[in-house]
Amino acid sequence: MLYFDHCASTPPYAEVADTFAEVMKAHYANPSSIHRAGVEADKLITRSRSVLAEQFGVKPEEWLFTSGGTESNNLAVKGAARQFRSRGNHLITTQIEHSSVNDAFRQLEQEGFRVTYLPVSSTGHVDLKQLKASITDETILISIMHVNNEVGSIQPIEKIGRLLSEYPRILFHVDAVQSIGKLPVKLKEWRIDLLSGSAHKLRGPKGVGYLYVREGLQLQPLQSGGSQERGMRAGTQNVPGIVASAKALRMSMQAEEKNRSRMYALRERLLRQVADIPQLVLNGSEDAAVMAPHIVHFSYPGMKPEVIVHMMEEQGAIISTKSACSSKDNKPSKVLLAMGAAPERAAGGIRISFGDEHTEQDIDKLVVMLSKTVAQLKPLERSKS
Amino acid sequence: MIYDKVIVRYGDLVMKGRNRNQFEKRMQQQIKRALKSFAALTYAKSFGRMTISLNGESFEPIAERLKDVFGIISFSPVIQAENELENIQAAALQVMKGLEKEPATFKVNAKRAWKPFAHSSQEMNHLVGSHVLRAFADLKVDVRKPEVELRVDTYEEGTFVYNSVIPGAGGFPFGSNGKAMLLLSGGIDSPVAGWMAMRKGLELEAVHFHSYPFTSDQAKEKVIDLARRLSYYAGAPLKLHLVPFTDIQTRLVQAKQDSMMITLMRRAMLRITEQLAVRSGAGGIVTGESLGQVASQTLSSMNVIGRATVLPLLKPLIMMDKQEIINEAVRIGTFETSILPYEDCCTLFLPKSPTTNPNLNVVERAESYISELEQMLLEAVERTEVMELTPEAQPEEEPAGEDRWF
Numbered sequence: 001m002l003y004f005d006h007c008a009s010t011p012p013y014a015e016v017a018d019t020f021a022e023v024m025k026a027h028y029a030n031p032s033s034i035h036r037a038g039v040e041a042d043k044l045i046t047r048s049r050s051v052l053a054e055q056f057g058v059k060p061e062e063w064l065f066t067s068g069g070t071e072s073n074n075l076a077v078k079g080a081a082r083q084f085r086s087r088g089n090h091l092i093t094t095q096i097e098h099s100s101v102n103d104a105f106r107q108l109e110q111e112g113f114r115v116t117y118l119p120v121s122s123t124g125h126v127d128l129k130q131l132k133a134s135i136t137d138e139t140i141l142i143s144i145m146h147v148n149n150e151v152g153s154i155q156p157i158e159k160i161g162r163l164l165s166e167y168p169r170i171l172f173h174v175d176a177v178q179s180i181g182k183l184p185v186k187l188k189e190w191r192i193d194l195l196s197g198s199a200h201k202l203r204g205p206k207g208v209g210y211l212y213v214r215e216g217l218q219l220q221p222l223q224s225g226g227s228q229e230r231g232m233r234a235g236t237q238n239v240p241g242i243v244a245s246a247k248a249l250r251m252s253m254q255a256e257e258k259n260r261s262r263m264y265a266l267r268e269r270l271l272r273q274v275a276d277i278p279q280l281v282l283n284g285s286e287d288a289a290v291m292a293p294h295i296v297h298f299s300y301p302g303m304k305p306e307v308i309v310h311m312m313e314e315q316g317a318i319i320s321t322k323s324a325c326s327s328k329d330n331k332p333s334k335v336l337l338a339m340g341a342a343p344e345r346a347a348g349g350i351r352i353s354f355g356d357e358h359t360e361q362d363i364d365k366l367v368v369m370l371s372k373t374v375a376q377l378k379p380l381e382r383s384k385s
Numbered sequence: 386m387i388y389d390k391v392i393v394r395y396g397d398l399v400m401k402g403r404n405r406n407q408f409e410k411r412m413q414q415q416i417k418r419a420l421k422s423f424a425a426l427t428y429a430k431s432f433g434r435m436t437i438s439l440n441g442e443s444f445e446p447i448a449e450r451l452k453d454v455f456g457i458i459s460f461s462p463v464i465q466a467e468n469e470l471e472n473i474q475a476a477a478l479q480v481m482k483g484l485e486k487e488p489a490t491f492k493v494n495a496k497r498a499w500k501p502f503a504h505s506s507q508e509m510n511h512l513v514g515s516h517v518l519r520a521f522a523d524l525k526v527d528v529r530k531p532e533v534e535l536r537v538d539t540y541e542e543g544t545f546v547y548n549s550v551i552p553g554a555g556g557f558p559f560g561s562n563g564k565a566m567l568l569l570s571g572g573i574d575s576p577v578a579g580w581m582a583m584r585k586g587l588e589l590e591a592v593h594f595h596s597y598p599f600t601s602d603q604a605k606e607k608v609i610d611l612a613r614r615l616s617y618y619a620g621a622p623l624k625l626h627l628v629p630f631t632d633i634q635t636r637l638v639q640a641k642q643d644s645m646m647i648t649l650m651r652r653a654m655l656r657i658t659e660q661l662a663v664r665s666g667a668g669g670i671v672t673g674e675s676l677g678q679v680a681s682q683t684l685s686s687m688n689v690i691g692r693a694t695v696l697p698l699l700k701p702l703i704m705m706d707k708q709e710i711i712n713e714a715v716r717i718g719t720f721e722t723s724i725l726p727y728e729d730c731c732t733l734f735l736p737k738s739p740t741t742n743p744n745l746n747v748v749e750r751a752e753s754y755i756s757e758l759e760q761m762l763l764e765a766v767e768r769t770e771v772m773e774l775t776p777e778a779q780p781e782e783e784p785a786g787e788d789r790w791f
Contacts, residue, residue, distance in 0.1 A: 019790045027786070034601065043785030051791050243790050250791070 002317040002362055006294055007149055007178060007353035010203045016248045020205050024240035031237050032226060041239050048246035052210060055253045056187050059215060064229045065242045066209035069177040069198030070100035071222070075211060075233065076173045076194040077104040079219030080141050081113060087169065088138035094118045094126050094155075095338035096148050101175055102334075105143070114138070122340050123285035124153030132163060141171045146179035150335040150351060151284040152295030154183065161190035171217070177201055180210075181252030182294050183260065187212060194219075197249070199241070203355070204248030208241040259356040263293035266354060266363050270296050273367040279303075279374050279381075281345060283336060294355065299341070299348040300374070302381050308350055308373055315369045320351045387483035388444060388462035391437040392538075392545055395456050395558075409433075412456045412558040419454045419620045423447060431542065436465070448551060453618055455584045456561070457553030461536070463545040468502055473509075474516040476546040477535060481517055484548070490527035491517070495537040502539045513537055557586030559619050564588040565669035565699060566662045567615075568654065569625070571608045571727070574673030574702055576719035577710050579615050581701035582671040590665050591615065591623060592658050594630035599734075604727035609774060614719050617776035626661055627770045630654075633761050634734060642751050643736040647681045648743045649751065650734075652693035653762060659694045660766045669697040675710065676703050680739035689743045 003011065012020075023044065029037035031045055049060040066072045081091055093105050095117045105115045116134045118126050126144065135142075142164065144155050157174055164172050173194040176185050181202035187195060194217070197210035213219060213232065225234025252259075268288065274280050280298045284291050300308060305321040312319050332346035352366070395412045413430055416437075420426055425440040426447075439447070444462050451460050466476040481491070495509030504512060517535070518524055538545045567579045569591040579589055593608045609625065616623035630653075637649045658670055674682045681690060691698050702710055714720035752758060 015789075023786070023790060040785065044790075047785045047791060243786065247791055 002358075002366060004352045004354050004358075004366060005318050005320045006355045007201075007351060008320055009200050009206070010355055011357065012200075012205060012244075013203045013248060013251055016204055016244045016251070019247050020240045020244035023243045027239050031239055032228060044239055044243050045237055048242045051246040051250050055250055056185070056212070058187055058212065061230065062212055062215050064211040064213055064233055065237060065245070066211050066229075066233055067207055067235075067238070068209040069098075069175070069196055069201065070209070071233075072196035072198070072209035072211040073098065073100040073175055073177075074104050075219060075222050076196055076213075077101055077141070077143055078108060078222060079232065080171050080173065080194060080217075081108050082111075082220040083218060084140045084171065085113075088136075088140040090114045090116070090136050090138035090140065092116045092118065092131070092134055092139060092142045094120060094144055096120050096124060096150075096153075096335045097143065097145050098149055098175060098177065101143055101145065118144075120153070120338050123287075123290065124148055124151045124283070124335065124339050125285070125290060126155055126160075128156065128159055128163060131160065135167060135170070139167070139170050141173060143173040143175065145175040145177075146185065147176075147183065147292040147295070148335060149178050150333060150349065151297040151339070152178075152292035152353075153284050154179070154290050154292055157192070158186070158190050161192060165191050178292065178295075180249065181256050181259075182263075182292055184256070187214075193217060199245035199248055202248055202252040204245040204252075205241050207238055208245040210245070210249065255356060260293050263354065263356065264288060266358060266360065267291075267293055267296055269360060270352065270363050270367065273364070274298060274370065277371055277374050279378065280350075280370070283339065283341070283345075283349065294353050296352045298350055299336070299345040300350060300377075301342070301345040301348050303348050303377055305348050305350050307377065311373045311376065312369055315372065317366050317369050319366075320353075321349060387479055388464055388547070389439055390463050390465050390545070391439065391444065391447065391451070391460055392463050392547075393435045393437065393451065393460040393553075394458045395433065395435075395553075408456075408558065408561055411561050415454055415456065415558045415620050416451070419450050420447060429542075431540070436542075451553065452551070453554055454558075454620060455554050455556040455586065455618070456558035458555060459550050459552050461545075461547045461550050463547040465543045465545055468499070468539060468544055470504065470512060473537060473539075473544045473546060474513055476544070477513045477517055477537065478520055480535060480546050480548055481521065481533070484533065487521065487523075488532035489523065490525050490531045491533040491535055492526055492528050492531040493517070493535045493537060495539070497539045499539050499541045502544075509537055509539070554584060556584035559583055559621065560586065560588035562586030563669075564590070564665065564667045565671050566626075566658050566665065566667045567591045567671045568658060568673070569593050569608055569611060569615075570673070571604055571611065571723065572673070573714050573720060573723040574675060574678075574710055576611045576615060576673075576723060577713045577717065578671055578673035578701045580618055580713070580717045580719075582699060583615070583618055585701075587669075587671070587699075588621075589615070589619070589623065589671065590626060590661075590667060592626045592628060592654075592661060594628045594654055594657075596631040596634050597629075599631060599634070601727055603725070607722055607725050607727055609772065610722045610778075611719055612772075612774045613776055613778065614717070614722070616774050618717070622773045622775050624665070625772045625774055627772065628654075628657055628661075628765050629768050629770075630765065633758075633765060636755060636758070636761060638734055640751055640755060644738060644740040645743055645748055645751060646734060646736045647739045648686060648689055648748055651681055651690045652748070652752070653758070655690065655693040655698075656762050657765050657769075659696055660762070661769065662696060664766075669699050670694065671699045671701065673702055674700045675705055675707070678707065680741045683741045685742045686740075689745045689748055692745065 027041045029041045031041040049063050052063040053060040171193045174192050175196050177198045180197045193214045195212040199208040200206040219232050221232050223234050283297045332343045333349050336346035423442045425442045427438045429436045464476040466472040493510045493514040495506045497506045536547050565587050567589045569575045591612050612625040
């Protein structure tokens with residue numbers, strides 16, 4: 001089976017899985033307990049934090065562990081907005097955020113915040129001038145994802161950070177779930193206050209999220225309870241998950257530079273061959289510099305993408321549609337609609353996302369399967385209305 | 386940075402003769418020790434002061450360190466000029482031009498300590514002042530309240546030109562007044578008492594009583610942190626005696642003398658400390674007591690407790706208010722550690738109503754009923770663990786978990 005759904009989840013490194021099992025067996029005490037076993041478990045979390053800190057050149061205390069990317073995004077967005085409500089009532093995000101960010105902002109709207117959802121270009125990129133124009137005296141938080149989880153467009157986070165350095169009062173959150181380990185991510189240099197990551201997207205275990213909270217910043221917690229994670233995230237920490245996640249992050253970040261060029265080459269190879277299948281239309285930019293190395297996204301307009309996914313699976317390749325949530329009424333992708341795609345193109349999105357374990361042969365095999373699938377489906381295409 | 390030297394003054398001392406020599410030697414040694422991490426520095430000493438050549442090291446971190454060295458009266462970053470008028474005038478201009486903000490008024494304060502120099506102090510005031518005035522169009526002289534006082538000190542080895550005098554910690558160099566034991570509890574007061582004692586030239590060894598499992602390991606860690614901080618001021622490693630007090634404390638509790646519990650405990654502590662002092666060659670005991678602060682620190686309590694030892698009890702905080710002590714603790718950087726919420730062995734077993742007026746006869750009788758007490762004290766002394774602490778926190782003995790997990 002060829003697994004091409006790295007955007008949804010990645011195969012864990014073997015060493016990471018071993019770590020998880022070993023720590024789980026050896027350190028089951030509650031890290032908040034005062035006895036030695038608890039103190040030992042807590043030290044493991046502290047050491048994990050410093051592994052993260054070292055990779056990003058920040059302080060260990062600036063990293064929190066959560067239950068995943070969704071929680072990190074929720075805590076960052078809602079925790080910051082609610083904490084700093086007295087400073088202003090306006091928030092800015094984009095139309096193509098992951099649902100955990102988007103829906104958090106929808107909730108904040110219910111609570112009385114005013115939210116600007118920035119549009120994106122046809123390639124899936126926000127415009128700096130538009131961003132600047134939407135900033136008001138009331139703006140307290142800007143949340144923009146680094147790499148879009150559907151089409152793979154890279155947002156100009158560094159430039160946005162430079163722009164925001166003129167607005168010291170505004171907090172800057174970046175959802176980097178799809179970019180850590182795939183692209184360089186800088187915290188201080190890019191003036192980032194809050195940054196979310198997810199362990200299982202970078203070959204770590206599920207159930208652990210990373211959240212960078214710049215020193216001195218306090219967030220309103222989402223849940224009531226103990227004072228774990230500097231009082232911002234109550235609940236007994238997932239010790240084996242956290243240790244394994246720190247290892248996965250270190251391994252993927254250390255391999256990032258080497259993998260990046262290899263993955264861009266694979267991406268290029270895939271694109272070149274998909275171009276020979278006229279039914280498939282590429283989404284995003286032709287310019288690889290503004291697209292993530294591990295994602296290729298295209299549409300088969302007029303074709304239900306689930307059908308393609310299932311047919312590919314029968315042949316031995318796992319790919320995905322826009323996201324895990326497949327609705328019966330075949331709802332078009334919000335991201336593609338925001339990019340200005342027609343509804344039938346927006347509803348026909350297919351995502352192929354790969355990792356460092358893939359080879360050129362894998363890509364070639366995948367393309368063969370794709371052409372075969374398209375050839376079978378061609379006679380069944382809906383008439384273009 | 387325009388300055389190339391730092392002049393450190395510990396000088397116009399009351400001491401004369403041989404004492405003075407020893408004092409100066411110790412002072413110089415302490416300064417060099419404190420600045421050991423600045424490798425490029427070189428030192429020259431003269432009567433009552435020391436000149437440090439920066440050799441490219443930056444002044445600010447050195448100033449931060451010097452501020453905490455006991456025995457220093459003041460210090461200044463200076464430009465050293467040869468004893469020629471032109472050189473001195475040039476140095477004066479350099480100092481004035483190096484100021485962060487151009488002042489509106491100034492005056493020159495020249496001092497000719499080396500009499501063979503051609504110009505008197507008065508003449509120098511004029512000669513240097515007029516030279517500076519010519520260079521700054523808007524500058525005026527104000528002899529009463531100048532914004533900048535330009536100092537020009539002429540010594541045999543050269544003339545020092547500078548404008549700032551930074552006060553030092555004062556007191557005597559560490560260890561120039563003998564050695565004492567410090568009762569270090571982990572609270573706010575005792576570290577301050579230790580700082581004050583060291584400032585007066587006492588070398589200290591700290592003594593801490595712990596009652597594991599009634600007190601936690603964190604309480605011990607806290608005391609270790611405090612001792613590290615004190616060793617920073619000492620400019621030398623500091624010995625910390627960790628006395629196991631559990632057995633004695635639980636035995637005293639069983640004496641069922643609730644109201645006298647603290648009195649009995651404090652007396653036991655003093656006896657143990659006295660024995661440790663004899664072994665360490667220390668001639669006194671420093672405590673953080675402040676008159677009337679708690680039941681054991683009333684005059685009559687101190688009378689009964691103090692009789693447990695023949696060593697002089699030094700109580701630097703005795704007449705200070707709590708807030709004054711807290712301010713000092715904040716200033717010397719021990720407050721944050723002291724307020725960490727770990728119980729020490731004194732708050733434990735605290736009776737509901739401790740006596741403020743114990744009776745010596747009753748206390749002595751209560752002690753005499755515990756026939757094994759002497760033996761227990763001796764055992765505690767024998768089982769005392771000694772640590773030698775430096776300001777740098779040691780890296781954790783063992784890293785958490787297995788390396789392969791990370």
